[in-house]
Amino acid sequence: MTNKLLVKNAKQVILICNNGEKFLTKNDMQKLCVIEDGSLVIGSDGLIKDIGPASAIELQYAGASFDHVIDATDMCVIPGLVDAHTHPVWAGDRVHEFAMKLAGATYMDVHRAGGGIHFTVEHTRAAPASTLLASLTGRLARMQRAGTTLVECKSGYGLELQTELKMLEVIEAARCTLPINISSTFCGAHAVPKGKTAAEATTDILQVQLPRLRERMSAGALQVDNIDVFCEQGVFDLASTRAILQAGLDMGLNINFHGDELHPMNSAQLGAELGALAISHLEEVSDEGIAAMATAKTAAVLLPTTAYILRLPQPRARDMLEAGVIVALGSDFNPNAYCCSMPMVMHLACVNMRMSMSEALAAATINAAYALGRSHTHGSLEVNKHGDLLVLNAPRWEHLIYQLGGHQEVIRYVVIKGNVVYNNDQTMDL
Numbered sequence: 001m002t003n004k005l006l007v008k009n010a011k012q013v014i015l016i017c018n019n020g021e022k023f024l025t026k027n028d029m030q031k032l033c034v035i036e037d038g039s040l041v042i043g044s045d046g047l048i049k050d051i052g053p054a055s056a057i058e059l060q061y062a063g064a065s066f067d068h069v070i071d072a073t074d075m076c077v078i079p080g081l082v083d084a085h086t087h088p089v090w091a092g093d094r095v096h097e098f099a100m101k102l103a104g105a106t107y108m109d110v111h112r113a114g115g116g117i118h119f120t121v122e123h124t125r126a127a128p129a130s131t132l133l134a135s136l137t138g139r140l141a142r143m144q145r146a147g148t149t150l151v152e153c154k155s156g157y158g159l160e161l162q163t164e165l166k167m168l169e170v171i172e173a174a175r176c177t178l179p180i181n182i183s184s185t186f187c188g189a190h191a192v193p194k195g196k197t198a199a200e201a202t203t204d205i206l207q208v209q210l211p212r213l214r215e216r217m218s219a220g221a222l223q224v225d226n227i228d229v230f231c232e233q234g235v236f237d238l239a240s241t242r243a244i245l246q247a248g249l250d251m252g253l254n255i256n257f258h259g260d261e262l263h264p265m266n267s268a269q270l271g272a273e274l275g276a277l278a279i280s281h282l283e284e285v286s287d288e289g290i291a292a293m294a295t296a297k298t299a300a301v302l303l304p305t306t307a308y309i310l311r312l313p314q315p316r317a318r319d320m321l322e323a324g325v326i327v328a329l330g331s332d333f334n335p336n337a338y339c340c341s342m343p344m345v346m347h348l349a350c351v352n353m354r355m356s357m358s359e360a361l362a363a364a365t366i367n368a369a370y371a372l373g374r375s376h377t378h379g380s381l382e383v384n385k386h387g388d389l390l391v392l393n394a395p396r397w398e399h400l401i402y403q404l405g406g407h408q409e410v411i412r413y414v415v416i417k418g419n420v421v422y423n424n425d426q427t428m429d430l
């Protein structure tokens with residue numbers, strides 16, 4: 001049968017790892033697996049069929065047919081990027097709040113004044129599903145052009161049953177129709193809705209939202225992968241967070257939540273105890289929390305754009321890496337942190353959080369895939385994994401991070417399951 005794609009003669013092919021690793025930690029994040037002068041074949045099923053030295057692949061596939069051939073001479077190949085944390089379904093931008101924050105207002109000042117998540121909830125509740133789907137489609141296309149091929153997408157701007165379901169249905173429609181891979185997250189506990197106490201909101205999630213979600217999932221109408229809560233002072237405390245996460249776990253969802261962002265909450269210890277796959281933010285995590293996450297193999301999804309925009313203390317990436325935590329990255333795309341670009345996120349992680357470029361790439365590929373429970377199929381270039389990759393118009397892969405804000409010029413092709421979903425003939429030589 002005809003193969004889908006041959007990518008030949010690349011200067012470097014960055015596999016990330018080649019032994020079926022589900023994640024990388026410590027020194028393994030420093031020495032990524034690389035083939036110099038390599039080629040790669042994606043079979044008719046969209047999975048990677050072969051990968052190796054260009055000369056060996058040429059011999060082996062002499063006479064084979066391919067739907068598409070990319071000559072990657074002088075270019076590099078890396079796995080598609082994985083964005084482990086986004087809020088991409090919403091109406092109503094918050095550009096006015098950016099001005100307020102620049103003038104000194106904190107995230108919680110804006111939130112308590114009825115802005116922030118509340119502002120977005122009001123606009124998202126009022127928006128038709130078709131409008132939300134159109135904007136989501138545009139945002140996912142932007143992410144894809146910036147190299148993201150697997151993205152986590154949260155609900156959480158409804159805070160009541162109807163709008164939370166509307167958001168999840170919009171994510172489901174995108175998942176079924178767009179090439180980009182999606183991991184869907186129920187985040188009904190993203191904030192306490194106006195007019196309710198946190199206790200009332202928790203009861204509504206446990207007794208109304210989650211049971212209805214379970215019905216929709218059992219009927220096959222919705223696929224939801226993860227459960228999320230914003231565990232924060234003035235939002236959901238540890239007890240409510242525990243109850244909601246446990247209820248999600250009991251219905252088969254992976255725990256993946258916001259913790260220890262603005263105040264130390266012991267969210268990391270709670271997540272580790274519940275077997276969370278991932279916890280995001282962690283700007284205020286304690287030493288005990290770091291140790292608990294390392295032992296439980298709970299990934300830390302670090303979000304450099306948030307710390308940057310809100311001028312928060314940086315998450316302690318180096319301490320986490322040294323302790324053996326599985327460090328992943330996400331863009332945190334949302335109306336507060338409007339960034340669709342994982343190359344920009346990796347750059348910020350390197351400069352502000354002191355990660356090396358290899359660590360940042362591992363965190364934005366195999367470890368981000370692990371945070372979403374997908375590292376058996378995504379996050380590295382290995383035989384039988386999905387044929388999701390980027391071809392970079394650069395002599396070394398590090399240009400993708402080094403060229404600040406330059407991904408439009410560096411990314412030549414984006415490939416998902418062997419199909420070229422973005423062909424950028426505007427790239428220029430460096």
Ligand SMILES: N=CN[C@@H](CCC(=O)O)C(=O)O
Nearest residue numbers: 116117230306332334335336
């Ligand atoms: N911290 C909570 N949630 C988002 C922000 C969402 C918003 O402000 O709309 C975050 O991850 O940064």
Ligand SMILES: [Zn+2]
Nearest residue numbers: 085087258332
């Ligand atoms: Zn978030």
